[in-house]
Amino acid sequence: MTETLTIGKALNLGLRRAMEDDAKVVLMGEDIGRLGGVFRITDGLQKDFGEDRVVDTPLAEAGILGTAVGLAMRGYRPVCEIQFDGFVFPAYNQIVTQVAKIHARSRGRLPMPIVIRIPFGGGIGAVEHHSESPEAYFAHTPGLKVVAVSNPVDAYWGIQQAIAHPDPVVFLEPKRRYWEKAEVDTDATPGPLFASRVLRGGDDVTLLAYGPMVKTALQAAEAAAEEGRSIEVVDLRTLSPLDLEPVFDSVRRTGRCVVVHEAAVTLGLGAEIAARVTETCFHSLEAPVLRVGGYDTPYPPSKLEEEYLPDLDRVLDAVDRSMGF
Amino acid sequence: MQLLTPEGERIQHPDHPLDVSAEELRGLYRDLVLVRRWDVEATALQRQGELGIWASLLGQEAAQIGAGRAMADTDTAFPTYREHGVAWTRGVDPLHVISLFRGVDNGGWDPVATGFNLYTVVIGAQTLHATGYAMGLQRDGAESAALAFLGDGATSQGEVNEAMIWAASFSAPVVFFCQNNQYAISVPLERQSRVPLYQRAAGFGFPGVRVDGNDVLAVLAVTRSALAAAREGQGPTFIEAFTYRMGAHTTSDDPTRYRLASELEEWKLRDPIARVKAYLSRTGVADAAFFDAVEAEGDELAARIRSGTVGMPDPPGTAMFDRVYAEQTPHLAAQQAEFEAYQASFEGAGH
Numbered sequence: 001m002t003e004t005l006t007i008g009k010a011l012n013l014g015l016r017r018a019m020e021d022d023a024k025v026v027l028m029g030e031d032i033g034r035l036g037g038v039f040r041i042t043d044g045l046q047k048d049f050g051e052d053r054v055v056d057t058p059l060a061e062a063g064i065l066g067t068a069v070g071l072a073m074r075g076y077r078p079v080c081e082i083q084f085d086g087f088v089f090p091a092y093n094q095i096v097t098q099v100a101k102i103h104a105r106s107r108g109r110l111p112m113p114i115v116i117r118i119p120f121g122g123g124i125g126a127v128e129h130h131s132e133s134p135e136a137y138f139a140h141t142p143g144l145k146v147v148a149v150s151n152p153v154d155a156y157w158g159i160q161q162a163i164a165h166p167d168p169v170v171f172l173e174p175k176r177r178y179w180e181k182a183e184v185d186t187d188a189t190p191g192p193l194f195a196s197r198v199l200r201g202g203d204d205v206t207l208l209a210y211g212p213m214v215k216t217a218l219q220a221a222e223a224a225a226e227e228g229r230s231i232e233v234v235d236l237r238t239l240s241p242l243d244l245e246p247v248f249d250s251v252r253r254t255g256r257c258v259v260v261h262e263a264a265v266t267l268g269l270g271a272e273i274a275a276r277v278t279e280t281c282f283h284s285l286e287a288p289v290l291r292v293g294g295y296d297t298p299y300p301p302s303k304l305e306e307e308y309l310p311d312l313d314r315v316l317d318a319v320d321r322s323m324g325f
Numbered sequence: 326m327q328l329l330t331p332e333g334e335r336i337q338h339p340d341h342p343l344d345v346s347a348e349e350l351r352g353l354y355r356d357l358v359l360v361r362r363w364d365v366e367a368t369a370l371q372r373q374g375e376l377g378i379w380a381s382l383l384g385q386e387a388a389q390i391g392a393g394r395a396m397a398d399t400d401t402a403f404p405t406y407r408e409h410g411v412a413w414t415r416g417v418d419p420l421h422v423i424s425l426f427r428g429v430d431n432g433g434w435d436p437v438a439t440g441f442n443l444y445t446v447v448i449g450a451q452t453l454h455a456t457g458y459a460m461g462l463q464r465d466g467a468e469s470a471a472l473a474f475l476g477d478g479a480t481s482q483g484e485v486n487e488a489m490i491w492a493a494s495f496s497a498p499v500v501f502f503c504q505n506n507q508y509a510i511s512v513p514l515e516r517q518s519r520v521p522l523y524q525r526a527a528g529f530g531f532p533g534v535r536v537d538g539n540d541v542l543a544v545l546a547v548t549r550s551a552l553a554a555a556r557e558g559q560g561p562t563f564i565e566a567f568t569y570r571m572g573a574h575t576t577s578d579d580p581t582r583y584r585l586a587s588e589l590e591e592w593k594l595r596d597p598i599a600r601v602k603a604y605l606s607r608t609g610v611a612d613a614a615f616f617d618a619v620e621a622e623g624d625e626l627a628a629r630i631r632s633g634t635v636g637m638p639d640p641p642g643t644a645m646f647d648r649v650y651a652e653q654t655p656h657l658a659a660q661q662a663e664f665e666a667y668q669a670s671f672e673g674a675g676h
Contacts, residue, residue: 021358052464058494063453063487070457073442074465093484097447105431105443108648142649143655166651194654241654 002185002298007149008178010156011041015079018163019049022077025163027062028055029081029117038083039119039178040121041180061091068114077113079163084175086129092137099168100143114168115159116314120148121212121262122309123176125302132299133263138170139240139272146240147193148172150214152182156238157190168203172239174212194238196246202232206250208273209260210236213310216230217260220315231319247273248280255286256322260310265293287325292318326534328542331595333603335542343546347610353541354605355619356390357598360410362623365424366630367409371576375634376426380407384539384571387597388504390414391544392472392566393458395552398440399469403455406444407504408474415441419626420633429640449475449482450509456488459499459555470498470555478509480525481517489529489563498555501526501563502548504538506570511583526563526624538568539597560608569595 005013019025027042033056036043046054057064062084068078082088088095095116102110122131138146145167149155155173158209162169199214200221209217214235221231232250236242251257257277259270270291277289292310300308328343329335345353364382371379382389389410396402402411412422412434421433425444436442445451455473462469479485480503492499505515505522518525524531535548544566551562569592573580605611646661 058487058490060483060490063491066450066484066488067457067491069462070454070459070471071461072457073454074458074461076461077463090483093447094450094453098450101653102443104648106436106648107430108437108651109437110443111651113651121630145650145654237577241656249654324395 001187002183004181005152005156005184006151006179007017007155007173007182008039008041010152010184011159011173012043012045014156014159015042016045016048016080018160019045019053022164024075024076025079025161026053026055026071027079028057028068029080030057030059030064030083030095032056037081039175041117041173042081061087062094065091065094065099065116066115069102069112072112073110077115079115079117082116082118084126084130085132085134087156088116088118088134095138095144095170096141100141103167104143106139111166112168113163113166115162116168116170117159118170118172118174119175119178121174121176121282122202122305123212123298125305128299128304131302131305133261133294135170135239136263136268139269144168144170144240145194145238146170146172148211149237150174150177150211150235152184153182156184158188158193161190161193164179173232177212177215177313180215193239194243196234196236196238196243198232198246198250199235200231200233202230203255203324204230204254205256205258206232206234206247206254207258207260207315207319208234208236208247210239211262213260213262213265216310216312216315220312220319223312223316224319229319229323242273242276244273244276244280247277247319251277251281252284255284257285258292258315259289260292260315260323262309264296265291266296268293287322289316290322326536326543326547327540328546329540329600329604331539331600333600333607334406335604338546341543341546341550343542345542345545349617350601350605353390353394353545354598354601354611355622355632356394356410356413357386357541358619358623359602360386360390360413361598361625362627363413363630364409366627367423368572368576370423370631370634371426376423378575378577379426379430380575381570381572382407382409384569384592384597385504385506386410387541388538388544388566388568391541392474392502392548395545396440396472397469397552399467400552401440401442401455401458401469401471403442403451403458403471403473404444405448405451405474405476405479406446407476408444411474412441414602415439419590419630420637422635423630424637427634429637430644449479449485449488451475452479452485452488456492456497459492459497460495462498463495468556470500470552472500472502472552475501475503476509477503477505477507477514477517477522478512479503480522481509489526489561492561493530496558496560498558499561500548500551500555501561502566503564504566504568505644506568508570509582510573510574510578510580511580521565523563523565529563531561531563533563535565535567538566539595539600540626541597541601
C-alpha cells in the first residue's frame with residue numbers, strides 16, 4: 001500500500017508496526033504517552049498498546065537509558081526517546097560507558113538492542129539546547145551505530161530496522177523536516193539500513209549530506225544545474241558505520257567532493273569523511289575535499305540560526321570553490 | 326540491627342527472627358574465611374606485580390556473604406567492582422574475577438548463568454541497570470528480585486538517585502544494598518551526607534534500614550526479608566550495611582594519609598570473622614577440627630589462585646575486535662584484517 005506521509009507520521013507508523021511485530025518492544029521517554037511526545041511522534045501509541053509498552057518516564061535522561069540497559073538484559077527491546085538533542089547529555093554517561101560497551105564486556109552474553117531516538121538539528125526557532133547536532137560524539141564511540149534519516153521512506157523503514165537490529169542504534173530524526181512529505185510504500189522490501197544512497201547523478205562534484213541537510217543539498221544541485229553544473233548528491237544515511245564505497249566511486253568520477261552538515265565543522269563528521277576520501281581517492285582528486293557546516297560556536301540564538309546553518313548559497317559557494325581549483 | 330555482637334553473643338531482634346542451622350552457620354564461617362583468604366592472596370599478587378590493581382574487600386566480608394547468601398538462585402546481583410564475596414556466593418570462579426584485575430579480560434564469568442552481573446567501575450551506573458532489570462522481572466511476572474550493590478560514595482551520584490526514583494515510581498522488585506565502608510576513596514561520609522544514609526530512603530518513599538555490616542547473620546536476615554518483600558510486589562528497600570574498609574580503596578592508594586590508626590584499631594574489634602568463630606566455639610557448633618579444615622581449604626584456594634594467576638595466558642590480540650558489535654561492521658572487519666596482517670608480518674622474525 002502506498003501512502004503520502006510526513007516524516008513524523010512515517011515514524012509513528014513505523015513504531016506502531018515494530019510494536020505489533022514484537023511484544024518485547026517497549027517505548028520509554030518523557031511525555032511520550034498521553035501527550036504523544038512533544039513532536040507527537042508517539043501519538044496514539046499508549047492508547048493502543050498500554051502504559052507498560054509506552055512508558056511515560058520520570059524526567060531524568062540517565063534514568064531512561066540506564067533502566068533501558070536493565071530491560072535489554074532481560075530480553076526487552078527498549079526504544080528511548082530523548083526529547084531534544086541538547087538533553088541527551090545527562091544520559092551520555094549511560095550511552096557511552098554502558099550501552100556501547102556491555103556487549104563487548106560480556107563477550108556477547110548481554111545484547112543491547114536499544115534504540116535511542118533523538119530529534120536533532122536546528123532551524124525551528126527554538127531556545128538553547130533544542131537545536132544541536134551531537135552525532136560526532138556517538139559516531140566516535142565504538143559499540144554504537146548511528147543513522148540519520150532524511151525522508152519519510154527511510155523514517156518508516158529505518159525505525160523498524162533499527163529496532164530489529166541487535167546492536168544499539170542512535171537514531172537521529174531531522175526535527176525541522178518532520179513535516180516533509182513523500183509517498184511511502186508500506187509493502188515494499190526496504191534496502192539495508194547501514195548504507196548510503198546516491199539520490200541524484202552528476203559528473204562535476206560529489207555532494208554529501210545527511211539528515212536535514214539532504215534537502216538543502218538537493219536544492220543546491222538543482223540550482224547548480226541551472227548554471228550548467230552537474231552535481232551528484234549522496235545521502236549518507238548511516239554515520240556509523242560510514243558507508244563510503246559509493247562515495248569513493250563517485251569521487252573517482254567527479255574528482256571533487258563537498259561534505260555538508262549542520263554540526264560545527266571542527267572535528268565533525270566531515271573531517272573524517274574528508275580524511276578517508278583523501279586516503280582512498282587521492283589520485284582522482286582535482287580539489288581538496290571541502291566542508292560546509294556550522295561555525296565553531298555554541299548554537300546561536302534563533303534570530304541568528306539562518307546565518308549559522310549551511311544554506312543553499314554556502315553550499316553553492318563551496319561547489320564554486322571546488323570547481324575553481 | 327544486630328544479631329551477633331562483636332563478642333560473639335547471639336541476640337534476638339523482634340522484627341528479624343532468623344533460623345539458621347548449625348550447618349548453615351558453619352557454611353557462613355567457611356565463606357567468610359575463604360573470601361578473606363582470596364582477598365589476601367590477590368592483594369599479595371598485586372604487590373608482586375601480577376595484578377594491575379586490586380580492590381580489597383577486607384573488613385566487608387560479612388556484608389557481602391550475608392547479602393549473597395540471602396539471594397535465591399533466580400535473583401540477580403548487580404555489583405560494583407569490590408563484590409568478590411558476593412561473586413563467591415554465586416559460584417563465580419575467583420580466577421574469573423582476577424582475570425579482570427590482571428588485565429586479561431573484563432571479567433571471565435557468565436553474567437547470565439551465574440546471576441552475577443559484570444563488575445561496574447563507573448560509580449552507581451549499575452543501580453539503574455538493576456532497576457530496569459527488575460522492571461523486566463515485574464513485566465514477566467517472575468518471582469525474582471534484583472540486588473543492586475553500591476558504596477556510600479555512590480549515593481552522591483545523580484544516577485543512583487534516579488534509580489531510586491524509578492524503583493519507587495514503578496514499584497520495581499529491586500533492593501539497594503549500600504555498603505557504607507565510611508570512605509569514598511579518601512573522602513569521608515561526612516562530605517557525602519548530612520543524614521545517615523538509610524534515612525534517605527524515606528525521601529524516595531520506601532523503607533530504609535541500617536544493619537551492622539560486620540554481622541553476617543544480621544545482614545542475611547535483613548537482606549532476605551527485603552528480597553522477599555520485593556518478590557512479593559512490595560517494591561524496593563534500601564539497606565545500609567554499616568561497615569569499614571580495613572584496607573585501601575584499591576592497591577593504588579595509601580589510607581594512612583586520610584585516616585587515623587586509632588579508627589582502624591577500633592574497627593578491628595568488630596571483625597566480622599572473629600565474632601562468628603567465637604560464637605561457633607562457645608556454642609559447640611564447630612570444633613577445632615572444623616576450623617583446621619577450613620584453614621587447610623583456604624591454603625588450597627590460595628595456592629590455586631596463585632598458580633592460576635601466574636599461569637594465566639595473555640589473550641590473543643584479535644580479542645579486542647571480538648563482540649564489539651553483535652553484527653560486525655565492514656569497517657571494523659577491515660581494521661581487524663589489517664591488524665592480523667601486521668601481526669603476521671612479524672611471525673618468524675623472532676617477535
